[in-house]
Amino acid sequence: MVQSRFSSSVVLTLVCFALGIVLVVQFRTQGKIATDVSAQSSTDQALIISSLVESNASLRKEVNRLAGELAGQGPIPKAGSMEAMVEELNKLRMVNGLLEVMGPGIEVRIDGSITALDLQDLINEVWNAGAEAVAVNHQRVVGRSAVVGEENAIYLDGTRLDSPYIINAIGHPEALEKALSRPGGLIALLRYTYSGASIAVTRLERISMPVYRGRYEFRYAQAMK
Amino acid sequence: MNTFRRSKALLAAFVLLGFLLAAQVQSPRQMTVPKEASRERVAGTIARLEEEQRSLKETIGRLREELAVQQKLGLARSESLREINSELEKQRLAAGLLPVKGQGVTVTLDDSSKAVGAGGDPASYLVHDYELRDVINLLWASGAEAVAVNDERLAGGTSIYCVGSTILVNNTRLSPPYEIRAIGDAVTLEDRLRNPASLAKLKSRARLYGIQFRVTSSKEVTLPAYSSGFSLRYSSPAKDGG
Incomplete structure (x- = not known):
């Protein structure tokens, strides 16, 4: 126990x-x-x-x-449409003579004395033959260019020109040459009128032209919308 | 009695010990294990939310950057667009692509209404292409800003020539009377046109054969826009040294 x-x-x-x-x-x-x-x-x-x-x-x-x-x-302008505008702008600048241009074409060389009216007609003739750009003695000619004769001298847009007169035109060389040199054409008429002068038309592969020396001023003309 | 009481105490202690042992063994299983699982679930939710937060912040950063770029680009583009547009308008005006109005003069040339004299040349009684050219050349030389003949605006590349007795401007057939309109200083333009030294040939033909030559100046002359194209297939801008 x-x-x-x-x-x-x-x-x-x-x-x-x-x-x-x-x-x-x-x-x-x-x-x-x-x-x-x-x-x-x-x-x-x-x-x-x-x-x-x-x-x-x-x-x-x-x-x-x-x-x-x-x-x-907001709509951001597309780069493409801007490129097209710049292209249009450059085209108009070339037309207005505000861009240096180059291209194939012809040269009309006149050794001898002609009148302001002859030169005026000649410039008209090359435009008519399809020239895209024109220069006389390396001075650009535009739509508003004026050829004035005073005291036996020729002035293009106020600048005196002397012989030889060299007219350059950019465009299709063959078409320009044919149009200018055609029988009964202006060159033929000038050769007949100025038998002492030497007038030659030559095709050129490449011509370059300076810009128009004048200015586009619009003091009186107003664009209508 | 003594032995019985002791046995009772021993029994009670054993019962309590068994009870507590059971509780101790049960408690981690019943309480800790389920809590651990829900804690992991919650931690997963937090991680997911934090991941979402990170990606939202990243998105915001990216959007802000993109917006800044777009705003800068938009501003630059619309600025250069405005510039290009205003330059284009200037060039269009210079090229004659816009209708214009302003003070200026109107020169009206028309064929003679006189009968051709005996042995006379019918051509002497007609206005010729070179006369139009002469008037237009004088207008440009006198400071005209824009010129048109009938409905044809003169532009770069415009030629005035005749085929037979028909005069073409911008390759468009015109018929007399020829209305040459020019915008510019109306007084100067009119003076130069009326000056006897200017257009002498035309003026003498007007006297001799009745060729009509009229000059009027006005406060407002309107000119249409050039409506043909500019073909530039052979020209290209010459770059430096070109």
Whole structure:
């Protein structure tokens, strides 16, 4: 009986000891779970998510605003249409004698004295033969150019010209030459009139012409729209 | 009694120990495992949202850059477009491609209404192409800014010539009376036209054969635009050294 009382006390002690350990472990586990999972993750993570959602919504709004602004930038002129305009501009500048030009054509060389009217007719003749650009003694001739004769001298747009008179015309060389040299044409008439003068028409592969020296001023003329 | 009480205490301690052991074994499984899974889900959501935020910021940066480029380009293009346009208008005006109005003069030339005299040359009673050229040349030399004959505006490359007794301007057949209109200083233009030293031949033919030659100046003369084309098949702009 004494033996049995002693042994049951030992068992009871051991059980209580084990019980103490288990209780401590259980409490620790509970505490750990409380700090790690529930408190931090639920509350903080929810905050992080809501602020991200909010920020992303406002960022998306900004993206939409910028995209809208880009789309509504207004019509930006296309590069192609601008190129066409520049081409047109250059063409008109050549026509107006404001660009140096080059190309094939002819040369009419007159050694001898002619009148301003003869030169005027000759210029008219080369335009009529299809010249695209004309120069006399390396001076560009344009639509408004005037040839004036005074005191036995010829003036082109105010500049005095002297023999030899060299008229250059850019265009189809053969067509220009044929038109000018045709029987009964102006060159034939000039050769007949000025038998002492030497008049030669030559085709040239390449002629270059300077720009018109005059100015286009419009003080009286007004464009009508 | 004593033994029975001790056994009871021992039993109670064992029951409690069993209970707590069971709780300890259960608690990580029941509480920690499910919490861990939802935490990973939440972390995934946060990562996704952060990724979205990064890409949105990137998009905004790109859009702002693009917008700045477009605005600069648009401004530059519309500026150069304005420049090209105004230069084009100038060149069109100079080339005669715009109808114009302004003060100036009108010169009217017409064939004679007199009967051809015996042994006379009928050609002496007609207006000739070179007379038109002479009048037009004088107008340009006197500072005319724009000239037209009937409905044909004179431009670069315009020629005035005749085929038989028909005069062609810009390859268009004209018929008399020839009305040459010019815009410029009306007083100067009229003075130069009336000056006896100018157009002497024409004036003498007017006296001799009755060719009609009239000059009137007016505050407003209107000229049509040049309506033919400019062919430039053989010309090209000469670059430096060309």
